[in-house]
Amino acid sequence: MIDIDIEQQLGAFHLAVKFSAEAPIVGLFGRSGSGKTSVINAIAGISRPTRGLIRINDAVLFDSAQRIDLPPEVRRIGFVFQDALLFPHMDVESNLLYGQRLRSPDDRFIEEARVVDLLGLGALLRRKPKALSGGEKQRVAIGRALLAQPRILLMDEPLAALDIPRKTEILDYIERLRDELNIPIVYVSHSVTEITRLADTVVVLSDGKCLAVGDVDEVMGRLDLKPATGRYEAGAVLDTRVKAHDAEDQLTTLAFDGGELIVPHLDAAIGERVRARIRARDVSLSIRRPTEISILNVLPVNVAAIDDETGPIVDLQLAVGGSTLVARITRRSFQQLGIRNGQELYALIKAVSFDQRSVGYA
Amino acid sequence: MLGLSPDEVGILALSLRVAVVSVVCSLPLAILVAYGLARFSFPGKTLVDAIVHLPLVLPPVVVGFALLVLLGRRGPIGSLLDEWFGIVFAFRWTGAALASALMGFPLMVRAIRLSLESIDQRLEVAARTLGGSRLWVFASITLPLAVPGIITGTLLSFARGLGEFGATITFVSNIPGETQTLPLAIYTFTQVPGGDAQALRLSIIAVVLSIIALATSEWLTRRSSQSQGDDRH
Numbered sequence: 001m002i003d004i005d006i007e008q009q010l011g012a013f014h015l016a017v018k019f020s021a022e023a024p025i026v027g028l029f030g031r032s033g034s035g036k037t038s039v040i041n042a043i044a045g046i047s048r049p050t051r052g053l054i055r056i057n058d059a060v061l062f063d064s065a066q067r068i069d070l071p072p073e074v075r076r077i078g079f080v081f082q083d084a085l086l087f088p089h090m091d092v093e094s095n096l097l098y099g100q101r102l103r104s105p106d107d108r109f110i111e112e113a114r115v116v117d118l119l120g121l122g123a124l125l126r127r128k129p130k131a132l133s134g135g136e137k138q139r140v141a142i143g144r145a146l147l148a149q150p151r152i153l154l155m156d157e158p159l160a161a162l163d164i165p166r167k168t169e170i171l172d173y174i175e176r177l178r179d180e181l182n183i184p185i186v187y188v189s190h191s192v193t194e195i196t197r198l199a200d201t202v203v204v205l206s207d208g209k210c211l212a213v214g215d216v217d218e219v220m221g222r223l224d225l226k227p228a229t230g231r232y233e234a235g236a237v238l239d240t241r242v243k244a245h246d247a248e249d250q251l252t253t254l255a256f257d258g259g260e261l262i263v264p265h266l267d268a269a270i271g272e273r274v275r276a277r278i279r280a281r282d283v284s285l286s287i288r289r290p291t292e293i294s295i296l297n298v299l300p301v302n303v304a305a306i307d308d309e310t311g312p313i314v315d316l317q318l319a320v321g322g323s324t325l326v327a328r329i330t331r332r333s334f335q336q337l338g339i340r341n342g343q344e345l346y347a348l349i350k351a352v353s354f355d356q357r358s359v360g361y362a
Numbered sequence: 363m364l365g366l367s368p369d370e371v372g373i374l375a376l377s378l379r380v381a382v383v384s385v386v387c388s389l390p391l392a393i394l395v396a397y398g399l400a401r402f403s404f405p406g407k408t409l410v411d412a413i414v415h416l417p418l419v420l421p422p423v424v425v426g427f428a429l430l431v432l433l434g435r436r437g438p439i440g441s442l443l444d445e446w447f448g449i450v451f452a453f454r455w456t457g458a459a460l461a462s463a464l465m466g467f468p469l470m471v472r473a474i475r476l477s478l479e480s481i482d483q484r485l486e487v488a489a490r491t492l493g494g495s496r497l498w499v500f501a502s503i504t505l506p507l508a509v510p511g512i513i514t515g516t517l518l519s520f521a522r523g524l525g526e527f528g529a530t531i532t533f534v535s536n537i538p539g540e541t542q543t544l545p546l547a548i549y550t551f552t553q554v555p556g557g558d559a560q561a562l563r564l565s566i567i568a569v570v571l572s573i574i575a576l577a578t579s580e581w582l583t584r585r586s587s588q589s590q591g592d593d594r595h
Contacts, residue, residue, distance in 0.1 A: 072490040081488060099492030
């Protein structure tokens, strides 16, 4: 359980953030300058809020009312920085053990061997940080933070400095940590893709304030958060389970509350939970159920909300059973179809618009 | 020894003792001052910086004279030190070491400060979040990463100490066996008829000493950068 209620003045920027979240992975989402990094710096004790309370589970790390302000070294916060920040004068193993050596044996719950195995670091132990690739550095940094036996892991844009193949690799490792170790993670990112793939609960920050807190599929489909989540990336997240694989056509069917989705083959077992992200611009609309078209996914939907700003684009929130989709169409189509609130429509989603990056395992 | 006369060995030994003691004693203070100047802003920082650099710009004789006035047996500080601790600098080899330390201090502080300023301070933040106290982080991260600067600063100060002349002769005079270091001895020989050959021999010793010091520091720097995974060498 994470309880945050802090205020801080940073030059002209005023941070006033309050939220509580409990989840294996809490996503702290917002554009650059929204206050994400300020919040986790405050949690880690790197910066001091002017006022407020920071509590992780039962441990009060900061409380201005009681004049509690633990120094960073006793907070037991595992911090993974954007650029790894490995100690250049130590080899990988010394880096890994730096924090572990400073914790009393009573506080230890993760062993070195476990971390080395989990993050695939066995072949790197004797190397110096300079001889590591970006992805390897980040894995060592994660291992080092874990071995400091933290109550919670804070990750500040850990993929920002990596290329796409490395990003995918680290994402896989982070999912392994979530599944195998019982450590809550606060994952900071401005990337919708990363947040929707990893986070269970999302905290949306904008301009130093907390705009929304909630389950990722609920928050990411909200039209009113568009200015904070970014126009281009607008979309929705569906919580699905693998229903069937079609070996011949190499397609996978996902079932969710509201229907089924056909996507390119996924490497997941039947019944496994999968989070599918559908971008608003990949969803088309039709008044009648179309026939003789290439699009495999045709879902009956109800218009739940219309974001009718001026400009060429209209975003529609669509209810599909108990789930939500977002569709982005032109104002011209919107007017030609005469779409109104509550109307029944068909949403068309191309199966090929899904890729590995838009589907995550939960 | 090595074809040196007992007198020459004595001069060499005294010079080395003066230089080594001055470096060893001033190093901790230099690291502290460099750290303070590199990491903190405090009122009077510019003044501290100026005072540290003063020996670099003042004529050495002036520094020596100031030492004589302040730390001489009847000087305000010198008399107290003598009275309370029995420490006397005036006309002793310890005074020569003090003069050397003072003259080399700005060089030492500058080199260490540069090295400290080039360290990514977020490494120290990372070490704090991993459980390191301020002091432990300084010892395990900051200091090892500043080693190249510490080596350079030590060498510069050591070389300055070996060559120190003006402040030494003004403060502790030119007493054979007590304060007569290499440069003072060379100067003395040039002042007596027929002393040129002796002056030349001592000058060659000074050159050899400097080359050894330079080579040692080069070797140490290379080793420390190798241990940081730097393969540019």
